[in-house]
Amino acid sequence: MVAIIDYGVGNLFSLQSSLKAVGAEAVVTDDERIIAAADRVILPGVGAFGDAAAKLRESGMAEVVRREAAAGKPLLGICLGMQLMFDKGYEYGEHDGLGLIHGSVRPIAEAIPEGFKIPHIGWNSLSFRKESPLFKYINDGDYVYFVHSYHAADCADSVTAVTEYGGELTASAANGNVFGCQFHPEKSGNTGLEILRAFNEL
């Protein structure tokens, strides 16, 4: 069973539906016992880093996620959920993340030339940087759907894929059993479903 952590941010209907489409049983929950019993955990998220990090701490879910990660359970952060895996985020101030992957979350404007629209919205291709079990069923160059204005920086060792948007943006990162996708696999058509299928087999 996959536990999708509910901490009051974002709409989880599509994510749950996409997991069902690849044969995974997915539960949206903030119940520690259900999360502890799950085989895999997904941390979703849309919105701003600071607000989400605060909600994660206040709901007690930050500790739960850290505990499950430390126990070796496969953990996938999506979009802002990925960003929260890092040490720090610099969206409207400086905020602490979960520190599960080293690096910080910075404005994409710092990585790209002027003239590129921000947010980076749309379908962009993945360039693999490192082997990842999440990419088992997809190919280098496949397209996924992005919506973001910030990305993970200072994390070269953990980057598994980048995407080109005037400069290189971090598309996906991993540290052991902790995985992150800046794009939305639940909105990335068949490519996204194949990534979720691979996650469900970890």
Add this chain to the structure above:
Amino acid sequence: MITKRIIPCLDVRDGRVVKGVNFENLGDVASPVDMAKKYTASGADELVFYDITASAEGRRLFTDILTETARNVFIPLTVGGGINTVDDFDRVLKCGADKVSVNSGAIKNPDVIRQAAKLYGDQCVVLSCDIKRVDGEFRVFARGGRDDTGMEAISWIKRCVGLGAGEVVVNSIDTDGVKTGFDIPLLQEVCDAVSVPVIASGGAGSIEHFIELFKAVPTIDAGLAASIFHFGEVEIKDLKERMAAEGIPARI
């Protein structure tokens, strides 16, 4: 490289897809859920659902259709029509919409953009704007293109982006439904005025019109159309292949 998006638009009334010419003489096409699946399979990058229902019963049908689509289709879904308040945003987001477009609702109360952007993020709020040339200027029209608001369009769009609209759909009433190509001068002006993604709507009649759009306005992000896709006059797969052949980045 980021691709130019191709977006079929489904106008839904009483649970069925319809499409009119110049917003009138609406005719029935097909089941929205079936069409959404078909378009996703053929390479659509995103889908727009417009609820053009007036009745409460029709609205219930619409949210049922939306839920069923979101269960089966895993590409971005934008929903518009009858969005006036943040409660309306909430209603469609809960059914699986990713983005919500406001049109007349924003004209009545522009602050709904700011409120929704604060709650759901700028990326969730799409300004949809029906524009027509009147007395030598681009004018914003309300209520599905029926009422001249008297507002100049470019300044209205800039104001809405300032309030938090994360994307703009520009629908030219002058070219809508007549299949003579997109309204290039209008789209160029909008792209020059704002830095958020701009989606072109109104006037596509052939693959050539999309190619012309992406070449003439390189900063446009997406092309939206309805009837030419619904009636099979343009197959999305063919369109994407042609774009790629012309050097226009497309997801194939």
